[in-house]
Amino acid sequence: MSVIPNRGPRRRGHLIPIGGAEDKIGTRAILSQVLELSGGNRARLLIIPTASSIPVESGNVYCRVFTELGAAAAEVIDVRNRQQANDPGLERLFDGVTGIFFTGGDQMRLLSLLGGTLLAEKIIEAFASGITVSGTSAGASALSEHMIAFGRSGSSPSQRMVQLAPGFGLTDCMTIDQHFRQRDRLGRLMTAVAYNPSLLGIGIDEDTAFVIAPGDDCWVIGSGSVTIIDGSELEHTNIATMTQHHSIAVTGMKVHVLTSGYRYHLGTRQPCPPA
Amino acid sequence: MSVIPNRGPRRRGHLIPIGGAEDKIGTRAILSQVLELSGGNRARLLIIPTASSIPVESGNVYCRVFTELGAAAAEVIDVRNRQQANDPGLERLFDGVTGIFFTGGDQMRLLSLLGGTLLAEKIIEAFASGITVSGTSAGASALSEHMIAFGRSGSSPSQRMVQLAPGFGLTDCMTIDQHFRQRDRLGRLMTAVAYNPSLLGIGIDEDTAFVIAPGDDCWVIGSGSVTIIDGSELEHTNIATMTQHHSIAVTGMKVHVLTSGYRYHLGTRQPCPPA
Numbered sequence: 001m002s003v004i005p006n007r008g009p010r011r012r013g014h015l016i017p018i019g020g021a022e023d024k025i026g027t028r029a030i031l032s033q034v035l036e037l038s039g040g041n042r043a044r045l046l047i048i049p050t051a052s053s054i055p056v057e058s059g060n061v062y063c064r065v066f067t068e069l070g071a072a073a074a075e076v077i078d079v080r081n082r083q084q085a086n087d088p089g090l091e092r093l094f095d096g097v098t099g100i101f102f103t104g105g106d107q108m109r110l111l112s113l114l115g116g117t118l119l120a121e122k123i124i125e126a127f128a129s130g131i132t133v134s135g136t137s138a139g140a141s142a143l144s145e146h147m148i149a150f151g152r153s154g155s156s157p158s159q160r161m162v163q164l165a166p167g168f169g170l171t172d173c174m175t176i177d178q179h180f181r182q183r184d185r186l187g188r189l190m191t192a193v194a195y196n197p198s199l200l201g202i203g204i205d206e207d208t209a210f211v212i213a214p215g216d217d218c219w220v221i222g223s224g225s226v227t228i229i230d231g232s233e234l235e236h237t238n239i240a241t242m243t244q245h246h247s248i249a250v251t252g253m254k255v256h257v258l259t260s261g262y263r264y265h266l267g268t269r270q271p272c273p274p275a
Numbered sequence: 276m277s278v279i280p281n282r283g284p285r286r287r288g289h290l291i292p293i294g295g296a297e298d299k300i301g302t303r304a305i306l307s308q309v310l311e312l313s314g315g316n317r318a319r320l321l322i323i324p325t326a327s328s329i330p331v332e333s334g335n336v337y338c339r340v341f342t343e344l345g346a347a348a349a350e351v352i353d354v355r356n357r358q359q360a361n362d363p364g365l366e367r368l369f370d371g372v373t374g375i376f377f378t379g380g381d382q383m384r385l386l387s388l389l390g391g392t393l394l395a396e397k398i399i400e401a402f403a404s405g406i407t408v409s410g411t412s413a414g415a416s417a418l419s420e421h422m423i424a425f426g427r428s429g430s431s432p433s434q435r436m437v438q439l440a441p442g443f444g445l446t447d448c449m450t451i452d453q454h455f456r457q458r459d460r461l462g463r464l465m466t467a468v469a470y471n472p473s474l475l476g477i478g479i480d481e482d483t484a485f486v487i488a489p490g491d492d493c494w495v496i497g498s499g500s501v502t503i504i505d506g507s508e509l510e511h512t513n514i515a516t517m518t519q520h521h522s523i524a525v526t527g528m529k530v531h532v533l534t535s536g537y538r539y540h541l542g543t544r545q546p547c548p549p550a
Binding site: 081082083106108109111112113115116117120145146149150160163164165166167169172192194195196197198199231232234235236237239240241 | 356357358381383384386387388390391392395420421424425435438439440441442444447467469470471472473474506507509510511512514515516
């Protein structure tokens with residue numbers, strides 16, 4: 001478990017969670033931004049498709065798109081078990097890498113297979129050294145320290161509506177949800193923030209990304225929106241007194257819904273309209 | 276969210292999770308050790324009873340015991356809502372404090388009420404500056420970054436058997452369970468480690484404590500045992516493919532059961548018998 005605080009002096013790369021179903025054939029605004037922040041035409045990308053039940057196909061889709069967009073190199077790391085994820089031969093794959101991309105699938109597969117392995121350690125090290133890390137859908141959820149593992153749909157919060165598990169820990173101040181509007185996930189994100197209101201909830205729609213720059217400045221790109229649930233001024237919640245699956249009360253929860261071009265600062269927790 | 280990595284150069288205090296139901300009238304070995312590591316007869320303790328549904332009574336019990344054992348001062352901070360937990364007047368209570376103690380109760384009450392407040396921030400700051408922090412039962416679970424919030428009993432792991440929420444984050448490499456043998460919690464601790472095998476599982480019996488020193492050396496005290504679940508050599512788990520509440524498979528999970536006097540090193544993950 002190697003946590004990289006989002007505030008503080010430590011060097012780290014751009015972190016780009018994507019809400020899933022990003023455009024792969026049109027303008028490809030999100031994947032172009034990923035490529036640009038990974039080094040543009042000098043980018044050497046590692047694609048990690050471990051979340052997917054069809055890893056070869058999933059990995060190859062992104063290899064093809066990034067190559068079409070102009071990446072210098074894009075390679076899939078296809079590990080199927082923990083032994084492979086601990087193979088010292090993996091280390092050389094990180095030589096010269098400028099970006100790491102996680103495909104979608106199931107975040108529990110990703111973490112139960114990679115958590116605590118050499119491959120996970122290399123990814124965390126690469127991010128800490130300044131490499132851009134991005135992920136879509138399950139690959140977005142997996143980036144944070146507190147990962148939404150499962151949950152129920154619905155727009156209002158209820159007890160035990162969401163289940164958390166430890167993610168890769170590339171950011172520790174937020175939990176990330178994806179397919180947000182499309183799968184009606186506001187309630188579970190509010191529930192996660194009610195568990196511990198120090199956590200920021202980031203809900204990302206499909207074809208939308210939340211770019212987190214090393215200096216804590218963030219911005220939204222894509223066709224949908226990013227919903228931010230800020231519990232820092234939460235006045236009250238009865239979550240500890242409710243029994244399983246009952247609706248819970250929260251008062252003073254702050255919500256921002258930001259579309260493409262809007263910015264947000266993690267340190268001050270202030271949103272900012274496009275210039 | 277302020278995470279203090281358990282490895283690394285940052286200063287921090289002793290951390291003492293207790294499995295609940297510790298002796299308060301006999302030799303009081305555990306509470307005596309808490310007192311000793313909090314400054315002995317120069318100790319000035321803050322008791323935080325927020326987890327309890329009867330905070331005044333719970334807090335006063337520990338004030339009385341620590342005073343009888345020779346503490347220079349012991350004071351209860353009785354905050355009942357988030358407004359009180361954000362009162363700037365709380366800051367002065369931390370002047371000269373040498374130890375912080377969390378009572379038992381419900382860890383969800385503790386975190387949903389204190390998470391992200393000034394009081395939580397002061398506790399984390401105090402720990403980072405070298406102050407000893409201890410907690411019993413719910414107060415033990417709440418110390419870690421990944422906190423076991425709820426779960427089912429039973430000795431073998433199953434899907435969704437345990438639910439995690441963000442705790443105070445005073446250690447990020449382990450999750451802590453309590454009343455461990457008495458409430459039959461081995462299965463849920465193994466499930467938590469299967470979620471992400473980088474996490475160490477620490478299951479503490481009643482009247483037992485796991486003392487975590489700043490240099491990563493740990494030791495067990497009390498009448499029961501501490502069960503350590505180490506997933507670092509885990510070979511395989513099918514947790515991502517099982518549906519809700521089904522039994523899951525794990526292979527290569529390492530287990531240590533340590534009794535009073537045994538030591539454990541978090542960096543090397545090596546247990547060590549008493550000298």
